Amino acid sequence: xxxxxxxxxTFMILTALANGSQHGYGxxxxxxxxxxxxxxxxxxxxxxxxxxxxDNELIEVDREEIVEGRLRRYYRLTPAGxxxxxxxxxxxxxxxxxxxxxLKLAGGMAS
Amino acid sequence: xxxxEQLEQRYRRLLKWxxxxxxxxxxxxxxxxxxxxxxxxxxxxxxxASADLIKSGLWMRFHPRVPRASSxxxxxxxxxxxxxxxxxxxxxxxxSSLNVFADTEGLRLLGHNxxxxxxxxxxxxxxxxxxxxxxxxxxxxxxxxxxxxxxxxVLVAPATLHLFGLxxxxxxxxxxxxxxxxxxxxxxLWRPDSRAFxxxxxxxxxxRPTASQHQTP
Numbered sequence: 001x002x003x004x005x006x007x008x009x010t011f012m013i014l015t016a017l018a019n020g021s022q023h024g025y026g027x028x029x030x031x032x033x034x035x036x037x038x039x040x041x042x043x044x045x046x047x048x049x050x051x052x053x054x055d056n057e058l059i060e061v062d063r064e065e066i067v068e069g070r071l072r073r074y075y076r077l078t079p080a081g082x083x084x085x086x087x088x089x090x091x092x093x094x095x096x097x098x099x100x101x102x103l104k105l106a107g108g109m110a111s
Numbered sequence: 112x113x114x115x116e117q118l119e120q121r122y123r124r125l126l127k128w129x130x131x132x133x134x135x136x137x138x139x140x141x142x143x144x145x146x147x148x149x150x151x152x153x154x155x156x157x158x159x160a161s162a163d164l165i166k167s168g169l170w171m172r173f174h175p176r177v178p179r180a181s182s183x184x185x186x187x188x189x190x191x192x193x194x195x196x197x198x199x200x201x202x203x204x205x206x207s208s209l210n211v212f213a214d215t216e217g218l219r220l221l222g223h224n225x226x227x228x229x230x231x232x233x234x235x236x237x238x239x240x241x242x243x244x245x246x247x248x249x250x251x252x253x254x255x256x257x258x259x260x261x262x263x264x265v266l267v268a269p270a271t272l273h274l275f276g277l278x279x280x281x282x283x284x285x286x287x288x289x290x291x292x293x294x295x296x297x298x299x300l301w302r303p304d305s306r307a308f309x310x311x312x313x314x315x316x317x318x319r320p321t322a323s324q325h326q327t328p
Contacts, residue, residue, distance in 0.1 A: 024144040042160055043144045044167030047137060051171075057182050061307040070143035073307065 006088045012039055013049055014058065014077065014085040021062035021076035024050070050075060058084055114154045119146055121156050128168025136308075181304035188253045190296040191263075194289060195245035201285035202238035206231060208281065241289075252300065257309045260300045267297055 006014075009031075016022055016030040028041045053059045058081035062074040077085065112120075122145045126134055145160070156164070244266075251259030270290050277283045299305060 024140060025147040028144070028148065042163035043141060043148060044160075044163040044165075046144070047141055048167045048170055051133075051137075054181070060183075060304045061181065063303055064307060064310070070146070071139040072143065073140045 006084075009039065009041060009045065010049055010053065011085070011088055011092075013041075013046070013053065014081060014088075017059060017075060017077045018082070018085060021074040023065075023072040023074050025072075027075070053081070057081075114152055115146070115149075117154050118149055118156070121154075122146070122164075125156060125161055125164045126168070128165050128172075130168075130172050133171050181302075181308045183299045183302040183305045184252065184308050187296040187299035187305070188249045190292050190299070191245050191249035191252065194292040194296070195242050195249070197285070197289055197292060198238060198241045198245060201282075201289070202235065202242070204281065204285070205234055205238070255309055260305075260309060263293070263300060264297050267293060 012031040012034060013027055015034060016027045022030060024043070024046060028043070028046060031039055031041050050059065054061075054075075057078055059075045060078050062076040064074070065072045119142060122142055123138075126138060126141060129137075145156075145164075148160075248259050248263055252263065270293055274283070274286055274290060277286050
């Protein structure tokens with residue numbers, strides 16, 4: 001997972017956890033907000049991703065709470081997860097910068 | 112049965128697409144998120160949400176990474192196996208050293224002041240018992256037995272006291288090595304990620320609705 005480009009959903013989940021620990025529903029709501037409503041994570045997809053991220057030790061369980069009789073498990077980034085997110089964000093930023101520069105040079109970007 | 116109860120029952124049926132081991136660990140959490148995402152008055156899971164759960168459940172079945180302990184528990188179990196190997200090596204070294212250096216100096220270095228046959232017998236019996244204990248604890252911890260985690264923690268006390276009673280240099284080095292391995296394993300077993308693993312059955316039992324709740328008209 002280290003050398004491959006990260007899937008957008010994975011990137012957004014890690015970004016949602018960059019501010020601190022969150023539970024499953026909090027991650028879904030945060031990803032929707034960060035992506036301005038473009039990405040709506042389904043519970044099944046989210047938990048498949050969380051399971052993979054835990055296996056890769058990019059996230060870990062922070063704590064568990066029971067709220068109104070329902071289990072809330074909070075996840076947080078591990079140091080490896082923070083590093084991986086930072087690397088991926090820098091990679092995306094670099095690609096975006098190149099794309100914008102070339103569009104400007106070609107005069108193809110509306111000002 | 113209220114709309115919410117009907118919806119929850121239908122979601123739980125959909126979750127049966129997941130492997131049983133995965134459900135034991137995540138069923139309650141996943142249900143909580145599904146219910147939180149539901150619209151007011153919703154009685155049936157949506158088509159897209161159902162397809163997503165079936166797809167994810169099948170994916171989990173074909174990629175059997177479960178049952179899996181948290182990474183901290185896995186590392187603790189590995190350390191316990193390392194502890195068993197370390198104890199076995201120290202036992203072999205001690206016995207072979209006694210055979211090779213069966214003189215006063217050799218015995219003094221190993222911390223043995225008793226007559227040779229008794230030292231060997233006691234040493235071998237204690238060593239084998241410790242190896243068995245390491246292996247049993249590793250197995251019990253990997254199965255999520257909380258009693259084993261408590262026992263590991265309690266055993267740190269006699270292991271620490273044992274260090275003060277040792278005299279021979281070789282024995283002391285091996286004892287400190289074993290003690291450090293045990294201490295690291297216990298530290299890992301009490302990390303938050305490990306706690307979630309050891310308490311997953313309790314949470315599932317405490318939160319799972321009873322059959323009567325589902326059958327209420």
